[in-house]
Amino acid sequence: MRILKWLAASLVAVSLSTAARSQDIDWQKVDDAMGRKATVTGDVHRYGFPRTDLSVTLDGVAIKPALALGGWVAFKPAHGGVMAMGDLVLLETEINPVMLKLIEGGLEITAVHNHVLRASPATFYMHVGGHGDPAKMAAVIRDALLASKTPLTAPAAGSPPPIDLDTAQLDQIIGATGQNNGGVYQFAVPRRDPISEGGMQIAPVGPMGVAQAIGFQPTGSGKAAITGDFVLTANEVNPVIRALRSNGIEVTALHSHMLDEQPRLFFCHFWANDDAIKLARGLRAALDKAAVALN
Template sequence: MRIKRWTTAFILAAGFATAASAQKIDWDIFAEPFVSAAHAQDVNWQKVDDALGRKPAIAGEVHRYGFPRSDLSVTLDGVTIKPALALGGWVAFKPAHGGVMVMGDLVLLDSEINPVMAKMIANGIEITAVHNHLLRANPATFYMHIAGLGDAPRLATAIREALRESKTPGVAPTPATAPPAVDLDTAQLDQIIGVKGQANGGVYQFNVPRRDPVTEGGMTLSPPGPMGVAIGINFQPTGGGKAAVTGDFVLTSDEVNPVILALRTHGIDVTALHSHMLEEQPRLFFMHFWANDDAIKLAKGLRAALDKTASTKS
């Protein structure tokens, strides 16, 4: 994300700096917690909700909006993928630099990528990555990571207009009266992974934060889960104690190959390795994976991979 460049334009437009002084702005004075404490209450969240057509999950100052591709029927190795397993697009807004920073990960078909991208770019949203997360899925799905800085309702409107170029549902799907049961030994999964998981739409999900903070353009990306920089691990039951697992490991360069070896040793496929952002510190790589096997066996393999990372463990 080009937050420093965007911040210059945003501050100039707001009258915080003159043309003469803008060249020597001390960016530290715009870093949190000063910025978020000063401006969090100024964000018109109702207008953001209205523009996006849904309510957020709120964690601290972060408002995260889900865009699950509930319209798609995607199968992989005979498993029909639930949206919460691997089709859960999202955008997250966090107060920053007199407005908000927004980051997101949107699920698209190949035919939707360039129309959505064109609208994003035309409305001032940057594209930070486009890639696969899965292999062999039918239909194939792709993931577009986005970033922006500025006025929250304007950014929300830009995202909504861009998503109209796809078949992403325009309003949040109505939740089922009784969510599907997670037919797994979740207590044992919690113990093995080392953090408490959470059921969501028939999928058991883990977010495992890294021990050290991650920043983008001087802003700390916290809480890490809602901002997309926690290790994500998802289990979808497939019967008889088995589960399909997927997600992504958030890694520094020295962790990449030890984690690959740990996953492959335990029968878990590595399906993608790439970046999601442009200027994060430390530099991070995101490794996606897939397997469908005994859930406890897979959890132990994932724990072996987690042990190769600087991640937290309760």
């Protein structure tokens, strides 16, 4: 009982300490450095950098930015400043110029890879990390993005286009509640167990990029293009791959996004364009092979 009380008190202390650190940060300076307002979830400030300048097609589908072109950077208060994590969407010619600027500014490159196949033009994803002063890191990130054609003016706010799918049925099959993001119906399904990076718990998991991410983009007549990634431990990788492939869902990449997370995680990306309900059932079969939190 004493141990339980000590654990509860420790968790409260950590929560209060994190809240205090967040209040100490001048987030307006970070917003100014980024050139846009953050989306705030809990103590995480997330900045979106969608590649609205690109016209990317895949198997005849014009990809919406929210489906597979949504670059982002998130800051979470930590001892001595913030933990930064992000995923920048780049063309092949932009990779090295952006990377050089990030390295010069003291940020870490944690992965560079594809997420999808056959896209035209081909897009690549540079995962970044860092720890320290958020305004300084924000300035480095913005300066690095100047070496690409990533739009640095925040997109105009507006109502997203309607989702021409049976979203209630999708929610029921997946076992979570999705949301309309720019005309893409998105799910963020957390793992059951906590994830830490550098000894610090990564939460909330969705804004920090460590939830199972699933997006449905309507393609007409009840069909949808789907992509995203499963966040998996080593023993879950091949059961999930087999579940996806047996349901007609292509596996397009398997890799890491971070360097010293616990437990060790692998990100399994996928793609299909078919009947949305059929694909949802295939995705649910794959989710059932992983330790995730579903309704």
